[in-house]
Amino acid sequence: MTQRTVLVLNGPNLNLLGTRQPEIYGHDTLADIEARLVARGAELGLSVECRQSNHEGVLVDWLHDAKLRGVGVVLLNAGAYTHTSIALLDAILSTQLKVIEVHLSDPEKREPFRHLSYVGMAAVDCVKGLGPDSYMVALERAAQL
Ligand code: DQA
Numbered sequence: 655m656t657q658r659t660v661l662v663l664n665g666p667n668l669n670l671l672g673t674r675q676p677e678i679y680g681h682d683t684l685a686d687i688e689a690r691l692v693a694r695g696a697e698l699g700l701s702v703e704c705r706q707s708n709h710e711g712v713l714v715d716w717l718h719d720a721k722l723r724g725v726g727v728v729l730l731n732a733g734a735y736t737h738t739s740i741a742l743l744d745a746i747l748s749t750q751l752k753v754i755e756v757h758l759s760d761p762e763k764r765e766p767f768r769h770l771s772y773v774g775m776a777a778v779d780c781v782k783g784l785g786p787d788s789y790m791v792a793l794e795r796a797a798q799l
Contacts, residue, residue, distance in 0.1 A: 658699060660796050661725045662691055662789070664706040665713055665733035671758075679758045680785045687786045691729075691793055698797045710735055714745045721749035727796040729789060731756040736773045746776035752799050754792045757782035 664684060667674060672683035688704040695702030703725075707713055713732065720728055730753050732742055746753050753776065760783030761768035774780055778799070781792040 659701045659703060659723075659725045660691075660695060660727050660729060660793065661716070661720050662688065662702060662704040662729045663713060663716055664704075664731050665710075665735050666708040668731060668733055669706050669708070682786045687789055690786070691789055694790060694793055698793070700793070700797060702793070710739055710741060714741055717742070717745040717749055717751060717753075721751055726752065727799050728753045729756050729792045729796060730754070730773060730777070731758070731789075732773050736761070736771050737768055739772055743772040743776050746773070752796075753777045754796060755780040755782070756788050756792045758785050758788055759783060 668684055671679055671687070672681060684706060691704065692702045705716060707716070713735065717728065728751050732739060735742055736755070736757070753773070755771065755773045755777040761771065763783070779792070779795055781788045781795065784791060
């Protein structure tokens, strides 16, 4: 594992992409998005590793593990944990990982409870509101870090 590795972490309910509220999140599945990220990563000389969990502590564990393995950049769509998880905020602060926050939708244009982002308090960048392309733009930015 090296600095040229990008870890893509997706949080709760993102395993349901494709069928989950397609009017908000589109029709692509998470597997579709991950395949595009891996392919583009190869073009950029990046090893892209993708994981998804519905469990907050698992995401925390994966951030710790990423630090130990020397992962260069993490693309993190923490789903609803974005707006609730001080544990994820602390994990990013504790590991000092370079995390780019990613969202398919633009949470700031949605319900007020989505306007607060704990992840955003420690992330180095944020890409949102572009649908699946949010991940692709985030990967391009990761390549520049
Ligand atoms: C999301 C936005 C969050 O508010 C929501 O809870 C999600 C998905 C997005 O990608 O737009 O699960 O992170």
